[in-house]
Amino acid sequence: MEIKTYLNNQRLAVEGALEGYMLAAGVENGLFAAHVEAMRYSLFAGGKRIRPILCLAAAEAVGTRPELDADLLPIACALECIHTYSLIHDDLPAMDNDDMRRGKPTNHKLYGEAGAILAGDGLLTWAFDLLSGEESGLPPEKRLAIIHLIARAAGSLGMVGGQLLDISNEHKEFPFETLRAIHRSKTGALIMASILAGGVAAGADQGQKEALRCYGEQVGLAFQIVDDLLNATSTTAQLGKAAGSDACRGKATYPAYFGIEATRQKAEAAVEEAESALISFDAKADPLRAIARYIITRSH
Ligand code: GRG
Numbered sequence: 001m002e003i004k005t006y007l008n009n010q011r012l013a014v015e016g017a018l019e020g021y022m023l024a025a026g027v028e029n030g031l032f033a034a035h036v037e038a039m040r041y042s043l044f045a046g047g048k049r050i051r052p053i054l055c056l057a058a059a060e061a062v063g064t065r066p067e068l069d070a071d072l073l074p075i076a077c078a079l080e081c082i083h084t085y086s087l088i089h090d091d092l093p094a095m096d097n098d099d100m101r102r103g104k105p106t107n108h109k110l111y112g113e114a115g116a117i118l119a120g121d122g123l124l125t126w127a128f129d130l131l132s133g134e135e136s137g138l139p140p141e142k143r144l145a146i147i148h149l150i151a152r153a154a155g156s157l158g159m160v161g162g163q164l165l166d167i168s169n170e171h172k173e174f175p176f177e178t179l180r181a182i183h184r185s186k187t188g189a190l191i192m193a194s195i196l197a198g199g200v201a202a203g204a205d206q207g208q209k210e211a212l213r214c215y216g217e218q219v220g221l222a223f224q225i226v227d228d229l230l231n232a233t234s235t236t237a238q239l240g241k242a243a244g245s246d247a248c249r250g251k252a253t254y255p256a257y258f259g260i261e262a263t264r265q266k267a268e269a270a271v272e273e274a275e276s277a278l279i280s281f282d283a284k285a286d287p288l289r290a291i292a293r294y295i296i297t298r299s300h
Contacts, residue, residue, distance in 0.1 A: 003290040010053045014080060017073040018043060021135060025126075038111040038119035039126075042084050046102045046240075048298075051083050051194040052076030054219070054291060058198030061278070061285035062208055067137065072201050074135035075146055078127035079194045082154050085120040085127075086163070086190075092116060095167060096245070103240035124154075138201055146197045153193035162186030171250030179252050187227070188220030195219070195288075207280070214277035215288060222270035222295050228253035229263055230300065239300050267296045 022040070055076045059068055091098040091106040092113060098106050108116035130136075131147045138146075152158060162185030169178065195216040199209055228246065232255045236243045246253045254263040274292040278285045 003287075003294050006287055006290065007048075007053060007294065010056055011049045013056075013069070013073070014049045014052045014076055015044070018077050018080065021074065021077060021130060024135075025129075034111075035115070035118060035122060038107060038115050039122050041110065042088050042101075042107050042119060043081065043123065045104055047080065047084065049080055050223075050291070050295075051079040051190060054191065054288070055079055055194040055198040055201075057285075057287040057291060058195040058212055059202040060198075061202075061212075061281050061288050062199050062204045063202035064284065065202070068202060071136050071138045072198065074130045074133070075138075075150075075197055075201065076194075078130040079150065079190065079197070081123040081127035081130070082150070082159075083190060085123040086154075086159055088116050088120040088123070090163065095163070096249070098242060098245070100236070101241050142200055142203075145200050149196055149200070150190075150193045153189040158185050158189030158193075159187075162189065166251070169252065174252065176257055179254075179257065182252075183221065183224040184217075187224045188217065191220040191223060192216035211277050211280060215274045215292070218270045218274035218277060219292050219295060222267050222274065222292065225254045225263060225267040225270065226296055226298060228255055229260065229267065230298075233260065234299070271296050 022036075053076075056069060056072060059072050087101060088107040090096050091101055092108055099109055100106060106116075107119055111119060128147065128151075131143065131150065136143065154160065162182055165178075166182045166186055169182070192213065195212050196209065199212045204212060230239060231243060231246045232253065234243050242248075247256075254266065258266065271292045275289055278288060281288075
């Protein structure tokens with residue numbers, strides 16, 4: 001399987017669906033046009049769409065029902081909306097105060113702080129609109145389970161809590177376990193929820209859910225380790241956002257604890273564990289396997 005082609009096709013499917021749902025919601029014009037423009041600016045700014053793609057790939061690994069993708073796309077899109085909201089808020093002056101993201105000015109640089117806060121709020125709320133609305137044909141009990149696991153992952157016990165833990169520990173020394181807790185909640189929780197949501201939608205049994213959980217844990221870890229490595233070793237032009245910003249902000253990172261080479265080995269080990277977690281799955285899990293490999297070779 002050619003992973004680049006697969007990722008590109010899935011990305012286009014997610015982007016097409018996002019466009020379609022936005023048009024159908026009828027929010028493009030009228031009184032709220034400026035707000036929707038700010039939401040659209042970040043939503044279509046060139047993200048990799050890795051969370052929605054993981055969601056679709058996890059469902060593919062578990063089941064082959066042909067209409068599954070159509071049922072799942074609103075859920076995949078909701079995950080991307082939540083991720084985009086988190087980046088808009090993360091870039092705000094009150095948080096990381098970043099001017100550039102994906103090679104473009106950050107949301108608040110164009111729409112002001114209030115506009116960016118509300119663009120993030122709008123995306124987060126729209127995500128739950130998509131999860132609970134008419135767009136998906138999944139049965140209500142599956143939808144409820146998915147909404148619950150995504151809400152848990154995005155909220156105070158997941159991404160929001162992790163962000164606060166991260167910010168409040170800047171310029172402080174703390175044990176490595178705290179760094180793992182920051183990563184697990186700030187970055188890992190939404191990645192895990194994306195994978196489990198796909199599994200639940202496809203009707204994963206207990207054993208399959210457990211395997212997906214192990215895979216998600218390791219892929220989330222690899223993703224964050226690589227993010228730390230890229231921040232430490234790439235240029236701003238390569239990243240499309242400020243390189244070296246972790247060190248400037250006094251953020252603890254894997255390279256700060258272990259050095260670059262040992263950090264690379266840890267990323268490789270996490271990917272190998274992610275692959276092992278899928279041992280009981282057949283070839284339908286090949287996209288999940290390839291995504292795990294892609295994560296440590298990505299350049300931005
Ligand atoms: C504001 C509640 C709140 C949370 C923010 C996600 C996040 C929490 C902060 C972003 C900081 C950061 C660099 C985290 C490391 C991993 C990460 C989420 C990277 C960005 O995700 P990608 O690489 O981004 O999937 P693209 O641009 O491809 O969408």
